Amino acid sequence: MNERERAKQGWREVGVSGGPHLERMVEMYKELGFEMHLEEVVPADQECSKCYEEEGETPYKVYVRSKDEAGKDSRT
Numbered sequence: 001m002n003e004r005e006r007a008k009q010g011w012r013e014v015g016v017s018g019g020p021h022l023e024r025m026v027e028m029y030k031e032l033g034f035e036m037h038l039e040e041v042v043p044a045d046q047e048c049s050k051c052y053e054e055e056g057e058t059p060y061k062v063y064v065r066s067k068d069e070a071g072k073d074s075r076t
Helices: 003-008 019-031 049-055 067-075
Strands: 012-017 034-040 060-066
Touching: 003 012, 012 019, 019 034, 019 060, 060 067
Parallel strands: none
Antiparallel strands: 012 060, 034 060
């Protein structure tokens, strides 16, 4: 899915993370009632991917959307 399609469906990028921090982000947004979508970052996509590699973590782009936006998506 490209950026334009994501935006049309109500998804917005909120960060790039991996490991324990990613887990905390996912928990937090779920507790706030958001839907989550994660996409693995291809090393060429992210300048700091070396930091994640050194820690043995896989970085992900984190996208969220409200449940209201998800309802709109199913009606279109």
